[in-house]
Amino acid sequence: MIELTDVTKVYQMGTQEVHALRGVTLTIEEGEYVAIMGPSGSGKSTLMNIIGCLDVPTSGTYILDGTDVSDMNDDEQAKIRNQRIGFVFQQFNLLPRTTAIKQVALPLMYAGYGRQERYRRAEEALRSVGLGERMDHRPDELSGGQQQRVAIARALATRPRLILADEPTGALDTETGRELLELFDDLHRQGITIITVTHDPSVGRRAQRTVHIRDGLIEKEEVGDRRLEIREFEHT
Numbered sequence: 001m002i003e004l005t006d007v008t009k010v011y012q013m014g015t016q017e018v019h020a021l022r023g024v025t026l027t028i029e030e031g032e033y034v035a036i037m038g039p040s041g042s043g044k045s046t047l048m049n050i051i052g053c054l055d056v057p058t059s060g061t062y063i064l065d066g067t068d069v070s071d072m073n074d075d076e077q078a079k080i081r082n083q084r085i086g087f088v089f090q091q092f093n094l095l096p097r098t099t100a101i102k103q104v105a106l107p108l109m110y111a112g113y114g115r116q117e118r119y120r121r122a123e124e125a126l127r128s129v130g131l132g133e134r135m136d137h138r139p140d141e142l143s144g145g146q147q148q149r150v151a152i153a154r155a156l157a158t159r160p161r162l163i164l165a166d167e168p169t170g171a172l173d174t175e176t177g178r179e180l181l182e183l184f185d186d187l188h189r190q191g192i193t194i195i196t197v198t199h200d201p202s203v204g205r206r207a208q209r210t211v212h213i214r215d216g217l218i219e220k221e222e223v224g225d226r227r228l229e230i231r232e233f234e235h236t
Contacts, residue, residue, distance in 0.1 A: 001030040001162070001193055002051060007060035009046050009216075020046040022216035023060070028195065030161065033188045035207035036197045043216040045166070048197045052085055052164045053077040065161075082111050086155030090167035092147045094139045100126060101135040104154045111158055125153035129183060145176035152183065163187065165196040169203055181206050 009021040020043045028034050038044040049055040050062060053069055054077075062070045069080060081087075094103055104122035113121070126135050129149040139147050148168065155163055165184070169177035181203065188194050196203060204210045210222045 001032075001065060002026070002028040003061075003063040004050070004057075005061045005063075007047075007050060007057045007062060009043075009050065009055070010058045019216055021050075021057070024213075024216070024218055026211065026218065028193065030193055031188075031191050033184075033194045033206070033208045034196075035204040035210045036195065036213060037199060037201075037204050037210055038213040038219075039199065042213045044197050044213050046216075047213065048164060048166060048195070051195065052087060053080045082107065082158060084160055084162060086152075086158065086160040086163045088148070088151055088155050088163060088165040088168050090170040092139070092151045092171070094147055094150060096139055099136050099138055100131060100142070100150045100153070103150055104157050107154060108157055121157050121159075122153070125156045126150070128156065129153045143176070144172055145179060148172060148176075148180055149183070152180075156187075160192070162193045162195070165194065167198055167200075168196060169198075169200065177203075 004024055004026045007021055007024045008019070011018045011020060022043075024043075024047060036044045036047060046055070050057055053064070053072070056072065056077075057070055060070070061068060064080065065084065067080075069077065072080070101119060101122045104125050105118040108118040108121055123132075123135060126132060129152050131146060131149050131153065134142060134146060139150075142150065148171075163184075168184075169180055172180060184194055184196070185206065194207075196207065198204055208223065212219045212221070
């Protein structure tokens with residue numbers, strides 16, 4: 001489903017170049033549950049932005065579902081994001097005065113669905129995350145865990161095959177975070193590909209595979225508690 005080959009990302013900061021990714025090669029199969037882990041500044045968020053078509057590589061190739069998205073323009077990237085990818089962020093990014101069902105229906109409006117179909121799908125998505133009785137509630141009427149479930153329902157509304165989650169439990173207490181991860185487990189069992197970016201080992205352990213990144217390079221990969229591969233870590 002996802003194939004990155006020798007991907008680099010260089011940002012220009014004034015007169016200096018910042019090498020966020022230094023040649024990442026990574027394959028993720030459809031239906032996998034993968035955690036990307038690393039310290040602050042390691043490049044994991046940059047990697048997620050490229051996988052999510054929020055940014056493009058400086059060099060290298062990125063193939064998503066057989067399509068080379070490495071050099072797409074903004075409009076082409078936006079279409080890919082809307083049709084194929086659902087995003088879940090640490091800060092729920094909900095509109096403060098908007099009901100849950102309207103929040104979830106919003107990306108469907110951008111995708112061109114009519115009102116009746118938008119709300120039918122939004123209701124279906126909210127029920128799938130256990131919020132069938134909270135559809136008319138605004139964010140200030142919901143707990144933190146319920147707000148994150150609204151965000152997940154919004155990600156699911158377009159029926160993507162790929163969910164990208166950036167520190168999804170970071171703003172939640174331990175118990176609510178556990179419930180959220182159980183929801184991700186359920187989505188994975190339904191065949192959805194899930195990629196989480198996290199610094200939390202307890203989140204990483206839920207994934208089938210963990211990719212550790214440091215200084216813009218993949219340092220190692222693990223499957224469960226068993227190390228899959230160790231790559232020599234070099235500073236370049």
